[in-house]
Amino acid sequence: MEHSKKLAVLIDADNVRPTLCEALVQEVAKYGAASVKRAYGDWTTPQLSSWKPLLHEYAISPMQQFSYTSGKNSTDSSMIIDAMDLLYTEKFDGFCLVTSDSDFTRLATRIRESGLVVYGFGEKKTPGSLQAACDKFVFLEALAASSDEASSTGDAKGPAKEKKSKKQLNQDAKLISLLRGAVEACADDDGWANIAAVGGHIANQSSFDSRNYGYRKLSTLIETTELFDIEKRNKRGSNAHDLYIRDKRFSAS
Template sequence: MSNLKLAVLIDADNAQAAIVDGLLAEIAKYGTAHVKRIYGDWTLPNLGSWKETLLRHSIQPIQQFRYTKGKNATDGAMMIDAMDLLYSRHFDGFCIVSSDSDFTRLASRLRESGMTVYGFGEQKTPEPFVAACDKFVYTEVLRESVDEDATTRQSGKDLRRDAKLVGLLRAAVDGAADDTGWAGLGAVGSAIAKRSPEFDSRNYGYARLSGLLKAIQLFEMEERQVGRGPHKGLFVRDQRASS
């Protein structure tokens, strides 16, 4: 687990309580949530389902009244708090949980200040907000863990038909490869994240990148000794490089 100190800011109007267990487990992969806040008008009945979840996970609700009908005051409150937390210099990164494109500029501003920004939202999230984050996770995959035998898993044939996916994977392997065409799986994952913040093997039904690469059947994979210790790592090469 990373040692990043993270601030988690949740837009209650654009997130569901059902994702919180998976959300916090996902965030724990990237760092420690030192602040967990959720914003909304808690006088409204539609947010009542959050109560038990907030207590169980010690998430602090921030009350924000809707001063004008049709206007979302929650967004403004989140943005103000985010900048206050940024200027405190106590954090290394932010987790913004929303499907609202209004947070695009906030994500960009935080990254301009050297913060790592993780976005979490539904697949309907507008592309500009997704692209403004260092990594973006679609919350549909957080509702339950992805099983290797899940019915949502795409076949190798379907994966190979996805030109965008094939191009992304090949470009990442090529960019991370040595002179022989082989690349460490970790380096490939990093290259993919830089090119496509929203990429997640779970979106295709695979719990790990290695499973996705194996299923697509366009790459050679082998396990190798790493350094002088007992540790072994996976390496990948485009099949076209060996022909």
């Protein structure tokens, strides 16, 4: 089970807002147990002062890295070295890299080459190369929106704000190609595909997360596009049901 994974959580504190810490910790818990939690930066500087109370609250170890030369990010090097040391211990099932810096792209790729899963967390400005290098990438803005919504509604599972509209989703050629390709790959002879299988297929080839588009569930995002037929099928001997989808182009052919 995914929740049994032992994870190493490495945070680039120089590039992550401390206000996101609670939402980040809650999100990481969905994927496994954070056996190691470390935050990297120069803790002697006032810029990181707001992080300090959270280090104690969430049992995050501060990793001190002085900036030896102006303009050079020593934090990145320290975080990469630590990640490789942890990787070689062979005690972990995966890593959570919390950063928007493209310098970590090769690190994510190297960890995955060793057969471990990599979850990435960063802002929307994160280069596509780093997003693609992770098994799953979550925008921190999506976590912030979910956290704000939860605060106002009392629902910790509230949806992210600013959902993409039908028009915005359908104008995203990469997204639509990804969805249609996954449905086609999982479809039966009649074009119908179980949405769970579709989600699994997408996860195997992309760092896709529906919350990055403002939707908690993949099914809701797909329904919003209005490009797919949707059918509920009762499970045999149960009141529960499975959701199946089909590309509308298939039914029209």
